[in-house]
Amino acid sequence: MEELLKLIVLGLCMGGIYALVAVGYVVVYKSTRVFNFAQAAMITVGAYALYQALIIWSLPIWAAVLFTLAVGVALGLLVERLLMRPLIGQPILAPIVVTLGLMLMVRGVVLMIFGGQVYGYGEHFLPLGAWHVGFLTLPMIQIYAFIISMVAIFALIQFYNRTRMGLGMRVTHEDHVVAQNLGINVKRVFQYSWVIACVLGVISGMLLGNIQGCCVELDVTGIMAIAAILFGGLESIGGAIVGGLTLGVLQMVTIGYLAPIMPGEPIMMVPFAFMLLILIFKPYGLFGLVRIERL
Amino acid sequence: MAIHRPCGTFDRTYYEAKAIFRTRLQWGMITALILALYGIAFVMNDYLLGLSIVIFSFIVAMLGLQIITGYAGQISIGHAAFMGVGMYVLACVEAHLGWSWWVGMPLAGIGAGLVSMFFGSPSARLKELYLAFASLAAHFIIVYVISNWETMTGGVDGIWLSRPEPLLGIDFMVEHNYYLLVLTLCIAMIYLAKNLARTKLGRAFVAVRDNDIAAEVMGINIFNTKLLAFGIGGFFAGIGGAMYAGYNEYVNVEFFPLNDSIWFLGFLVVGGFGSIFGAICAAVLWKLLDEMATLMTPVFTEILPGLAFYVTASFSLIMYTLVIVIFLVLEPRGINHRWNIIKASYRLHPFAY
Secondary structure: OHHHHHHHHHHHHHHHHHHHHHHHHHHHHHHHOOOOOOHHHHHHHHHHHHHHHHHHOOOOHHHHHHHHHHHHHHHHHHHHHHHHHHHOOOOOHHHHHHHHHHHHHHHHHHHHHHOOOOEOOOOOOOOOOEEEEOOEEEEHHHHHHHHHHHHHHHHHHHHHHHOHHHHHHHHHHHOHHHHHHOOOOHHHHHHHHHHHHHHHHHHHHHHHHHHHOEOHHHHHHHHHHHHHHHHHOOOOHHHHHHHHHHHHHHHHHHHHHHOOOOOOOHHHHHHHHHHHHHHHHOOOOOOOOOOOOOO | OOOOOOOOOOOOOHHHHHOOOOOHHHHHHHHHHHHHHHHHHHOOOHHHHHHHHHHHHHHHHHHHHHHHHHHOOOOOOOHHHHHHHHHHHHHHHHHHHOOOHHHHHHHHHHHHHHHHHHHHHHHHOOOHHHHHHHHHHHHHHHHHHHHHOHHHHOHHHOEEOOOOOOEOOEOOOOHHHHHHHHHHHHHHHHHHHHHHOOOHHHHHHHHHHHOHHHHHHOOOOHHHHHHHHHHHHHHHHHHHHHHHHHHHOEEOHHHOOHHHHHHHHHHHHHHOOOOHHHHHHHHHHHHHHHHHHHHHHHHHHHHOOOOHHHHHHHHHHHHHHHHHHHHHHHOOOHHHHHHHHHHHHHHOOOOOO
């Protein structure tokens, strides 16, 4: 029982980061109807940008974090303007291929600049160590990561609900043409969505880079987060949070109970098997919109 | 999509209307091309023969993706894994049952087709983006099963296998004989794919791609059609995998990484959708770029000593993405469309109408 509780708490911490990544996918999909596979690459970008600023340039923490966020904003603007805007109105495969290609391209650029080693931030970013609460041992970086992701998601929800731009983004989600007729600058909305998604990706990259170390394979975590969105539904931010936390717990429980029985690395495979099951039994997720089609 | 037919050729019989090649010139050119492909086997060195064999195997696999994605419109991000299933079926048949390549090759096709159909079965309820997720999951699950089912697949060590046994006194251990075998198979598969696209089933694929509800209203069983598309596409991938594995005489999980699945899809877009010629162009371009990246390695070693390994790995990733993105932005309909335009303008040449 204690063991299970421990796994669940650790799973929730990991799930917080999954939720943050998943929300990034949802933001872009909600307003632009493009599924941005390159969100996974933003994690790598964030982790390495922070490494560059914090360790190589040895900037103070606040400057390094600001630099990383700025990289995220710039990347969002660039990707939206150069790649995604010419593809509006193209068949669905075009954005899929471009974003997948972008993911591999980021991998290539990172390999070229940093090589294939694993880097860590050491003690320069979030404090190391652990808290002892009863029988639980909570690693501090995980707890901080969970808190930071939840704050970021909370800020995003406030942005959606309280600001004019957030309202515009929700309208754009309904219908692009209708939104344009209502006087909403749809292009600007797209721009904002990409910037927000990239910033969220970069934040999760900083946190993951702290926990797992900076390596090229960080984007696999991003791909695994796709399972979380499918669970919650592609259009729902609440669903992404629920899905992310569920996925984190599921993964930790797998490590605890299934890994000794199954050969190899079931931790990699479990999210995808989970994803296939959801797709078969609940194709639109828990809170996703069921599309009704007509001729 | 024939934009313009050669001037002055009319279809007077059903036989003429069905013909793939309409004029004597076309017949002559295709015969010359095939003869030339057979002929150069005896003048090429082993390096060029090996490159051609790889290209032919990937042409066959690419035709499979063209059937799944280009004709039937079901996005698959797991095609390299289906090709890998073909490789491993062949390897297991040879290693555990002791059967020869000649039996293993069709079994590889059928095995990959069945696996592809299994992972394509969510297409009963899923469309477009959601189906792409399902096939992405398929890739990871297939790789997990293959690398961990050690009694069958040998895990990460891979399996050694052998080339086809001699047939009619031809020894396939000799590089140019294997080239001729692969070339013959490749031409047969291209012929098969080309004709498949023109049958009732091929037209049903196109109908499902363009509007599946309308297709259902017209009496096409959508689910069966989609499953058949996955099955046939997987069959092609399996045959391509068997050809590739037979050349290398070894299989390993590293032969079909996720990147390859993505490049399959990306280069299909570069080649052009819904055309056999496009799929051929796509595979040739992909593998030629691949070879170019490998040839660049010594150059990088000279410029950036010590970093060459990573630079080579990243160079191909960056170059492929740039090629795909440039094509998508400038010529979204692919090489095939451009080729049709060139042909049409040649036919019309002095008259600009």
